[in-house]
Amino acid sequence: MTALIRKHAWVIGLAVLLALLLALTKLIQPNFGAPGLESLARSALPFAFATAAMAVVVIVGGIDLSVASMMAVCAVTAAVLMERMAGVPALMIVLAVGLAMGLVNGALIVLTRVPDIVVTLAMLFVWEGMALLILSSPGGSVAPWLSGATRGPFLIDGLPMALVIMALAIAIVWLPIRRSKLGLAIYATGSDPLAAFRSGVAVDRTKIIAYGICGLFCAMGGLSLAALTGIGEPVPGPYLMASVAAVVLGGVVLGGGKGGLLGSIIAVFILRIIRTILTLMAIDPNVTTIVEGVIMVGVVMLGTALTLRGARR
Amino acid sequence: MSPTDTDTTPPLARLGRILRDNPIIPLIAFLLLLVVALEFMRPGIVMPIRAGREGLISSFWLGNLIKFAIPLAMLAACQVLTMLTAGIDLSVGVVATVAAFVCATLSSTLGVPQAVMIALATGFVVGLVNGFGVGIVRVHPLIMTLGTGLIATGCLQVYQRFTINTGTLIPPFLEWLGTGRTWGMPNGLFLFVPFAIFIIWLMRSTGFGRLLFALGSNEKAAKLSGVKSWQVLMALYALSGLIAALAGLLYLGMIRTPSLNLANPLLLPSVAAAVIGGTSIFGGRGSFAGAIIGALILRVIDTMLTLLQMPEGARTAMFGLIILAVTALYVRITGTK
Numbered sequence: 001m002t003a004l005i006r007k008h009a010w011v012i013g014l015a016v017l018l019a020l021l022l023a024l025t026k027l028i029q030p031n032f033g034a035p036g037l038e039s040l041a042r043s044a045l046p047f048a049f050a051t052a053a054m055a056v057v058v059i060v061g062g063i064d065l066s067v068a069s070m071m072a073v074c075a076v077t078a079a080v081l082m083e084r085m086a087g088v089p090a091l092m093i094v095l096a097v098g099l100a101m102g103l104v105n106g107a108l109i110v111l112t113r114v115p116d117i118v119v120t121l122a123m124l125f126v127w128e129g130m131a132l133l134i135l136s137s138p139g140g141s142v143a144p145w146l147s148g149a150t151r152g153p154f155l156i157d158g159l160p161m162a163l164v165i166m167a168l169a170i171a172i173v174w175l176p177i178r179r180s181k182l183g184l185a186i187y188a189t190g191s192d193p194l195a196a197f198r199s200g201v202a203v204d205r206t207k208i209i210a211y212g213i214c215g216l217f218c219a220m221g222g223l224s225l226a227a228l229t230g231i232g233e234p235v236p237g238p239y240l241m242a243s244v245a246a247v248v249l250g251g252v253v254l255g256g257g258k259g260g261l262l263g264s265i266i267a268v269f270i271l272r273i274i275r276t277i278l279t280l281m282a283i284d285p286n287v288t289t290i291v292e293g294v295i296m297v298g299v300v301m302l303g304t305a306l307t308l309r310g311a312r313r
Numbered sequence: 314m315s316p317t318d319t320d321t322t323p324p325l326a327r328l329g330r331i332l333r334d335n336p337i338i339p340l341i342a343f344l345l346l347l348v349v350a351l352e353f354m355r356p357g358i359v360m361p362i363r364a365g366r367e368g369l370i371s372s373f374w375l376g377n378l379i380k381f382a383i384p385l386a387m388l389a390a391c392q393v394l395t396m397l398t399a400g401i402d403l404s405v406g407v408v409a410t411v412a413a414f415v416c417a418t419l420s421s422t423l424g425v426p427q428a429v430m431i432a433l434a435t436g437f438v439v440g441l442v443n444g445f446g447v448g449i450v451r452v453h454p455l456i457m458t459l460g461t462g463l464i465a466t467g468c469l470q471v472y473q474r475f476t477i478n479t480g481t482l483i484p485p486f487l488e489w490l491g492t493g494r495t496w497g498m499p500n501g502l503f504l505f506v507p508f509a510i511f512i513i514w515l516m517r518s519t520g521f522g523r524l525l526f527a528l529g530s531n532e533k534a535a536k537l538s539g540v541k542s543w544q545v546l547m548a549l550y551a552l553s554g555l556i557a558a559l560a561g562l563l564y565l566g567m568i569r570t571p572s573l574n575l576a577n578p579l580l581l582p583s584v585a586a587a588v589i590g591g592t593s594i595f596g597g598r599g600s601f602a603g604a605i606i607g608a609l610i611l612r613v614i615d616t617m618l619t620l621l622q623m624p625e626g627a628r629t630a631m632f633g634l635i636i637l638a639v640t641a642l643y644v645r646i647t648g649t650k
Contacts, residue, residue, distance in 0.1 A: 063455075108637065112637070112640075112641035112644065112645075113641075113644055113645075114637070114640050114641050114644050115594055115595070117401075117594060118584075118585075118588050118594065118636075118637075118640055119637060121581060121584060121585065121588075121636070122585070122633040122634070122636040122637035122640070123633060123637070124581065124633065125581075125629050125630065125632050125633025125636070126629075126630045126633035126634055126637075127630075127633075128626075128629050128630075128633075129625075129626040129627060129628065129629030129630025129631070129632070129633065130626065130630055131626070132624070132625055132626025132629060133624065133626035133627060133630070134626075136624065136625070136626065234626075241459055241463060244455070244456065244459060245456070245459070245460070248453075248456050254453045254455065254456065284471065284474075286467055286470035286471045286474065287467065287471055288467075289463065289464075289466060289467030289470065290464055290467030290468055290471065291467075292463065292467075293460050293461070293463035293464035293466075293467055294464055296456075296460050296463065297446065297452070297456075297457065297460035297461065297464065300452050300453075300456050300457075300460065301446060301450045301452055304450055304451050304452050304453075305450055305451075
């Protein structure tokens with residue numbers, strides 16, 4: 001019960017922090033409004049999907065170092081396909097490609113019995129190479145409606161379309177799973193694989209499926225990347241580090257079994273808005289990197305210290 | 314990873330046990346196999362005598378192989394040492410880059426010895442911060458070292474803006490160490506051989522080495538036996554930072570152009586070299602000799618893929634697949650994780 005409260009306390013704390021940071025932004029830049037919010041949501045889009053992908057595998061007790069590379073594969077696939085065929089089938093193919101890549105990762109981990117971190121480290125190179133094979137230099141093009149879909153408000157002014165898409169896409173995939181037996185199996189496998197196995201959870205299958213979901217989110221991340229830039233970029237972006245940071249900041253414990261996607265997504269926005277604030281304060285973008293790193297390390301240190309104290313009590 | 318056990322036949326199990334006790338044997342066999350394959354791909358590259366030239370083994374080829382494996386093996390030493398305690402050091406690429414950049418930019422103004430000292434000191438400081446986070450605050454090493462790597466990258470970018478006008482100077486002795494040859498062998502060995510002996514000695518015959526193994530095998534037991542884990546981890550990560558800085562200096566002498574991501578591409582291969590070399594990322598088991606062979610294996614694979622003249626993408630993908638295949642095979646044979 002106390003653990004439950006503490007878990008929720010972390011998410012609530014993050015939400016409060018985000019609200020405070022938004023208020024601070026408004027304070028620094030009084031005319032920060034709907035357009036600012038929209039650009040924030042748009043820039044956070046690929047980060048949010050990468051973080052969701054990472055969160056699922058961390059919850060199941062693994063880690064996926066190939067997230068950024070899979071996103072690159074999906075982005076170039078989308079850009080190449082949409083040049084030649086209609087948008088919607090291409091979209092479906094990209095999602096299927098992402099799912100397949102994730103399943104391959106999971107199957108390899110289960111079959112070879114090599115630690116997750118090593119397998120996905122190797123697959124990082126494989127997917128990166130695939131992206132370069134599909135498209136050796138940035139190019140291709142994206143269906144105009146896909147680029148347009150992330151722009152503008154949704155229904156009411158001030159609610160960015162990008163935010164709605166992000167929330168819907170993640171909720172449609174994750175919520176049914178979270179509520180089903182599979183979700184329980186994912187958490188059980190993450191907290192103790194042996195105990196889960198003995199209680200009748202198909203540990204290996206659960207793991208493969210979790211990696212598949214990770215791949216699916218990566219496909220969405222890749223699509224959003226392609227939508228934001230309008231082209232396919234075969235070189236992976238900085239999404240690996242950023243997603244690990246957001247996942248940990250979001251209260252998902254490395255090692256598995258604890259935390260959720262909501263906290264991680266809020267953490268993405270916190271990290272993005274800090275960047276916005278630093279930019280508004282006219283701070284050198286290079287210094288911004290330092291501040292981001294310090295905040296990430298500091299928050300994780302604080303979080304670890306708090307949980308350790310809680311565990312000792 | 315899973316509770317199910319793979320059943321092996323007795324003779325295979327016996328072979329597996331022998332190989333598990335001497336993990337270096339299959340690695341050397343695999344390395345030789347790769348070299349033979351390389352020779353078949355391009356006759357004469359390893360044994361010039363077959364192509365009608367002088368010499369049984371090409372000292373040029375061997376020298377080049379060793380030369381480029383040295384910085385990789387040094388960074389792999391950081392991974393082996395930290396992995397012994399179930400950690401990992403993902404800041405080594407950045408630390409090596411920072412050390413190289415600092416050394417190259419300060420040498421012209423401050424003088425070479427001072428620049429080298431400052432470069433090594435930066436590595437030491439980053440290592441201390443890592444050690445503080447991992448040992449005292451108990452942050453997961455993966456996160457901690459990623460974070461310090463990020464911070465160090467930012468600091469490097471800011472630093473670079475201040476030094477944009479001062480020219481760079483590669484200290485002559487680093488250049489000698491990085492590119493020079495003595496009797497056909499790279500001079501880097503003058504640094505690397507004592508270094509390797511030191512690391513192996515440190516791991517095998519010192520109390521510090523035993524503490525690392527103890528912490529990695531069973532941290533609770535080690536603590537109950539009176540090991541102050543934070544002191545050990547602090548010293549370990551500081552040492553790791555120092556090694557990474559040293560590797561960066563050597564790499565600077567080798568590449569001779571400081572850049573903002575000089576040694577960053579070496580980070581993931583250094584993890585791969587340690588893992589191929591039989592070091593367990595879960596702690597308690599590992600050898601530096603294996604990591605050296607791992608680094609050599611990676612370099613031979615690199616040469617093979619370059620010779621095949623594949624597009625860059627296929628080369629990268631093959632590299633990943635081979636790493637995976639080697640580790641999977643290794644795990645299968647020795648029955649370890």
